[in-house]
Amino acid sequence: MIRFPQAVALTIAGSDPSGGAGLQADLKTFQQFGVYGMSVVTLITVQNTLQVGRVEVLSHDLVIAQLDSVLADIAPKAIKIGALGNVALVERVAERLQSVTCPIVVDPVLVSKHGHSLVDGDVIDAYKKYLLPRAWLVTPNRFEAERLTGLPLCKPEQAAAALHCLVDLGAKHALIKVGEFGGQSHHALSIAGGYSEVQVPRLAASNTHGSGCVLAAAIVAKLAMGESDPYQVAMFGIRRTLAAIHCNTQLGHGIHPAETRAM
Numbered sequence: 164m165i166r167f168p169q170a171v172a173l174t175i176a177g178s179d180p181s182g183g184a185g186l187q188a189d190l191k192t193f194q195q196f197g198v199y200g201m202s203v204v205t206l207i208t209v210q211n212t213l214q215v216g217r218v219e220v221l222s223h224d225l226v227i228a229q230l231d232s233v234l235a236d237i238a239p240k241a242i243k244i245g246a247l248g249n250v251a252l253v254e255r256v257a258e259r260l261q262s263v264t265c266p267i268v269v270d271p272v273l274v275s276k277h278g279h280s281l282v283d284g285d286v287i288d289a290y291k292k293y294l295l296p297r298a299w300l301v302t303p304n305r306f307e308a309e310r311l312t313g314l315p316l317c318k319p320e321q322a323a324a325a326l327h328c329l330v331d332l333g334a335k336h337a338l339i340k341v342g343e344f345g346g347q348s349h350h351a352l353s354i355a356g357g358y359s360e361v362q363v364p365r366l367a368a369s370n371t372h373g374s375g376c377v378l379a380a381a382i383v384a385k386l387a388m389g390e391s392d393p394y395q396v397a398m399f400g401i402r403r404t405l406a407a408i409h410c411n412t413q414l415g416h417g418i419h420p421a422e423t424r425a426m
């Protein structure tokens with residue numbers, strides 16, 4: 164049976180050959196929710212669950228050629244931007260997406276969970292100047308939010324100021340993965356300038372590799388399915404990410420990957 168209209172999402176992201184993070188996590192997440200996934204590769208990592216060994220950023224011409232090719236043929240209903248790797252890519256991708264009207268979710272990936280940098284040079288100014296003004300939603304973790312805003316984020320009470328700053332920088336909405344405090348995992352959300360805080364129990368599970376990718380990808384899947392309420396899509400992403408962290412697969416000898424399951 165063919166279903167129309169087909170929900171289609173695009174990820175512009177790096178490759179994790181171990182399948183836990185990056186475009187592989189995004190595509191698998193899209194698929195779990197019945198969304199047709201497309202991917203533009205920005206960089207190749209050599210990694211497994213133990214470590215990232217090497218990162219090679221593709222030339223911006225090659226990345227933009229992939230993007231042109233896909234966009235000329237199949238229109239996504241939502242786009243996720245993951246690791247971009249360098250300033251030139253941030254600039255060129257942002258420029259190419261000027262004419263795109265669907266919502267764009269920007270996950271400003273800087274460092275892998277193993278602590279390996281996924282960017283070459285200082286991309287922070289380029290994110291602020293070119294990409295945040297294009298973002299329907301930006302989803303930094305605590306450290307990325309600190310870098311983007313220049314504000315400290317050592318406790319949940321500091322999240323409101325950081326969210327305010329991200330919106331001032333041009334993002335329509337912002338969701339910060341603030342981190343774990345007092346046995347709870349805190350998320351702070353700014354929707355159209357408002358502020359809300361979401362606390363979920365901290366999980367003992369160690370399946371966190373790729374969890375940031377899963378969060379943004381689940382949000383993009385929900386947008387592609389036609390949901391437009393920012394609070395609803397953010398909550399969908401947070402709930403599905405918790406389930407993915409809780410998947411309890413013991414794959415690999417390092418940080419076990421999060422794995423999305425349709426519920």
Ligand code: PLP
Pocket residue numbers: 176177178179184185186208210215245246272274275276277281371372373374375376377
């Ligand atoms: N994108 C790529 C290509 C990666 O390799 C990683 C982490 O290794 C990430 C994104 C970020 O992953 P996480 O969701 O664990 O922060």
